[in-house]
Amino acid sequence: MTVSPSEPAMAEPTFAPAPIEVRVSANAAHLSVVRAVAADLAMREDFDLDSIADLKLAVDEACSTLIGVATRGAALSCRFSPSAGRVVVDVSVLADEPHEPKQDTFGWRVLSTLADEVTASTTPADSGKHLVRIELSKASGTVVGA
Amino acid sequence: MSSQAEQTKGGYEQYAPVFAELAALDPDDPARSELRDKLVTGHLPVAKHIARRFANRGENQEDLAQVATLGLINAVDRFDPERGVDFLSFAVPTIMGEVRRHFRDTSWAVRVPRRLKEMHLSISAAVGELSQRMGRAPTPSEIATHLGVSREEVFEGLEATNAYRSASLDDMLLGENDGVSLGDALGEEDEGMADVERRESLQPLLERLPERERTIVVLRFFGNMTQTQIADRVGISQMHVSRLLSRTLAKLRDALDEE
Numbered sequence: 457m458t459v460s461p462s463e464p465a466m467a468e469p470t471f472a473p474a475p476i477e478v479r480v481s482a483n484a485a486h487l488s489v490v491r492a493v494a495a496d497l498a499m500r501e502d503f504d505l506d507s508i509a510d511l512k513l514a515v516d517e518a519c520s521t522l523i524g525v526a527t528r529g530a531a532l533s534c535r536f537s538p539s540a541g542r543v544v545v546d547v548s549v550l551a552d553e554p555h556e557p558k559q560d561t562f563g564w565r566v567l568s569t570l571a572d573e574v575t576a577s578t579t580p581a582d583s584g585k586h587l588v589r590i591e592l593s594k595a596s597g598t599v600v601g602a
Numbered sequence: 603m604s605s606q607a608e609q610t611k612g613g614y615e616q617y618a619p620v621f622a623e624l625a626a627l628d629p630d631d632p633a634r635s636e637l638r639d640k641l642v643t644g645h646l647p648v649a650k651h652i653a654r655r656f657a658n659r660g661e662n663q664e665d666l667a668q669v670a671t672l673g674l675i676n677a678v679d680r681f682d683p684e685r686g687v688d689f690l691s692f693a694v695p696t697i698m699g700e701v702r703r704h705f706r707d708t709s710w711a712v713r714v715p716r717r718l719k720e721m722h723l724s725i726s727a728a729v730g731e732l733s734q735r736m737g738r739a740p741t742p743s744e745i746a747t748h749l750g751v752s753r754e755e756v757f758e759g760l761e762a763t764n765a766y767r768s769a770s771l772d773d774m775l776l777g778e779n780d781g782v783s784l785g786d787a788l789g790e791e792d793e794g795m796a797d798v799e800r801r802e803s804l805q806p807l808l809e810r811l812p813e814r815e816r817t818i819v820v821l822r823f824f825g826n827m828t829q830t831q832i833a834d835r836v837g838i839s840q841m842h843v844s845r846l847l848s849r850t851l852a853k854l855r856d857a858l859d860e861e
Contacts, residue, residue: 492761499757505729505739506828508760509844513851520855562798562823562858566851569823596741597828 475537482526497538503596514570518547518590525555548589554578621683641678649674652697673700721759739830815850
């Protein structure tokens with residue numbers, strides 16, 4: 457498992473803070489680490505406690521969904537971009553099949569209730585695999601002082 | 603273990619007379635400590651062997667060897683040769699018990715420093731008070747201001763809260779019955795539920811949940827209530843709602859996967 461600020465690509469604008477990436481093998485046993493990172497970032501963005509808990513649950517749900525479709529031995533990548541009272545989470549994994557998460561499921565209902573925005577996509581990757589990704593974004597339900 | 607224990611047993615029979623000698627000595631006899639040292643030193647390979655069996659569990663090997671040695675010393679002190687049991691049959695479980703206790707006591711959940719436990723209690727009280735007053739969950743900076751401590755201290759206290767994950771407490775509270783049926787919780791025909799039902803048979807799974815877990819899931823995902831609102835309605839803390847939701851979602855995921 458690695459937790460590291462991702463290297464920004466050369467062409468990216470330098471003012472955006474580099475996302476924090478957590479890579480773990482796609483196994484439910486490692487989710488506590490990912491949840492802890494999500495909670496910590498939400499705390500530091502001063503999310504209210506409901507929103508912190510919701511982000512944790514949303515990340516758990518997104519990661520669990522992707523672990524369910526992951527190629528054997530694949531790594532689960534979770535990139536967190538916290539800024540201005542919002543945390544954007546981009547979770548992706550390699551899969552053998554283009555299993556795009558379906559939107560008429562309870563899992564999707566959970567994700568869309570917990571996060572402000574959620575999107576899923578599948579793109580072809582090397583050696584016939586597919587990159588399945590869930591991106592979600594959540595802001596604190598409370599803007600203090602607003 | 604059996605074959606190695608058999609092997610070691612063979613080599614340690616020579617110590618049986620030493621135990622008899624030790625037992626025969628007066629409790630105050632200065633010769634006792636020499637015999638005791640001889641027995642402990644002689645059986646050290648047994649302690650090391652047991653410590654090695656617990657390797658790769660994230661605990662320092664030297665610490666484990668020390669704990670096992672402590673277990674061995676206890677075993678030597680408590681062994682009674684009159685009972686007709688050989689020393690190893692008595693010592694091996696004693697040493698393993700000592701090592702297991704070490705693992706249990708050093709798991710992070712019980713070694714949260716006192717300062718953090720106190721911060722956790724202060725935060726819980728502040729969350730209850732602020733939620734009541736504001737009608738929503740507070741943020742870490744609101745909690746910090748309320749308690750007159752730094753945000754970092756609140757962060758630490760909130761993180762320590764994760765170590766309080768208490769399955770027994772959750773189970774205890776789940777035994778109660780607060781009478782919100784699925785229909786009550788859903789109120790009007792829920793469109794979201796109907797969407798899900800076209801693909802998955804969620805309702806039977808919800809019906810099988812303990813009443814409180816079901817109520818919490820339905821209110822959160824089909825009733826559009828926040829965790830704090832649910833906590834208020836069900837009469838437990840927001841942190842507890844959070845734990846129950848997390849556990850119940852995992853349970854539902856597993857059940858839906860099996861379909």
